[in-house]
Amino acid sequence: MDTPTRKKWDFSAAFYDLLAWGPERRWAPRKRELFANMHGKVLFVAVGTGQDIPFFPPGQDITAIDISPRMLAKARGRAARYDGSLELREMDVHALEFPDHSFDQVVTSCTFCSVPDPVAGLIALRRVLKPGGDLYMFEHTGSRVFPFNLMLDVMTPIWKPIGPEMNRDTVSNVKKAGFEIRQVNNVYLDVVKTIAASAPVQEKKSTG
Amino acid sequence: MERRLYFLAGDMLSNAVMGAFAAWLAAALVDPTWSMPAGMFAGMLAGMGVGLLLMPVFVGLFGAMEVMLPVMLTAMLAGMVFGMAGAMLAPVLPMLLLGGGAIGILVLLLTYAVDAVLHGRGA
Numbered sequence: 001m002d003t004p005t006r007k008k009w010d011f012s013a014a015f016y017d018l019l020a021w022g023p024e025r026r027w028a029p030r031k032r033e034l035f036a037n038m039h040g041k042v043l044f045v046a047v048g049t050g051q052d053i054p055f056f057p058p059g060q061d062i063t064a065i066d067i068s069p070r071m072l073a074k075a076r077g078r079a080a081r082y083d084g085s086l087e088l089r090e091m092d093v094h095a096l097e098f099p100d101h102s103f104d105q106v107v108t109s110c111t112f113c114s115v116p117d118p119v120a121g122l123i124a125l126r127r128v129l130k131p132g133g134d135l136y137m138f139e140h141t142g143s144r145v146f147p148f149n150l151m152l153d154v155m156t157p158i159w160k161p162i163g164p165e166m167n168r169d170t171v172s173n174v175k176k177a178g179f180e181i182r183q184v185n186n187v188y189l190d191v192v193k194t195i196a197a198s199a200p201v202q203e204k205k206s207t208g
Numbered sequence: 209m210e211r212r213l214y215f216l217a218g219d220m221l222s223n224a225v226m227g228a229f230a231a232w233l234a235a236a237l238v239d240p241t242w243s244m245p246a247g248m249f250a251g252m253l254a255g256m257g258v259g260l261l262l263m264p265v266f267v268g269l270f271g272a273m274e275v276m277l278p279v280m281l282t283a284m285l286a287g288m289v290f291g292m293a294g295a296m297l298a299p300v301l302p303m304l305l306l307g308g309g310a311i312g313i314l315v316l317l318l319t320y321a322v323d324a325v326l327h328g329r330g331a
């Protein structure tokens with residue numbers, strides 16, 4: 001278990017909902033649109049305080065993980081109100097306790113700005129995803145456009161101790177982890193985006 | 209691009225207030241005995257400092273990156289401009305509030321324009 005990361009998010013759990021009130025409402029339509037793709041057995045990574053749960057389509061079979069027990073404690077009320085099967089588990093994305101090829105889909109929401117080793121985390125997700133399975137991500141990343149790239153670089157070391165990194169190249173990280181990118185859509189500038197990718201089908205052939 | 213009135217009004221309010229506040233702070237910090245580059249630099253730091261302090265309030269109310277990026281740019285620019293102005297003359301309060309607010313709205317409009325170009329594109 002990555003203890004420093006768990007401690008950071010346990011600390012942030014106290015004020016997370018306060019800071020996330022505006023962002024979650026602003027992003028709600030785009031998140032609902034992305035999460036509408038959920039089907040089959042779904043792994044949702046970094047559920048936090050469960051702010052995304054109201055955007056899940058009803059009737060799904062979802063396992064949601066988070067590294068922070070304090071975040072998960074806050075998520076339980078929202079999880080209980082979900083109209084479907086939703087299991088919350090405390091888990092580090094770098095050390096997933098699921099067998100290979102357990103899930104049809106993996107969904108993330110503002111997750112890979114914070115995972116300490118994003119490529120290793122994405123490789124771990126690829127392992128538990130069925131070959132050809134879907135990866136859907138709603139993420140904020142760095143920018144290639146001046147002066148936004150400068151501001152994100154300046155703010156990253158200030159925010160990192162209590163929150164996310166703001167200048168990550170998540171699309172490249174997804175490719176490095178061996179996923180096949182299907183679609184990337186900018187939601188705000190080139191900073192907030194949705195990513196749709198697939199686990200390679202070749203793995204299906206090699207594992208029979 | 210954002211079309212909901214609550215968030216559009218929030219964007220304008222955040223940037224105008226931040227611009228006015230950063231301008232006032234920069235001008236209060238710098239006086240005409242300073243050189244212009246020193247005034248500009250001090251104003252930039254003061255603007256970014258106040259930006260970091262006030263930003264969580266605006267983020268919590270109106271959005272994350274959509275608020276954070278223009279608001280921080282506004283704080284930096286308004287601080288620079290009025291830090292430089294403070295090194296040349298003693299700006300009066302209405303000039304600081306209106307000028308800083310105008311910088312905020314201008315930054316916001318430029319950000320909307322860049323967003324309109326990039327929106328929906330892949331990376």
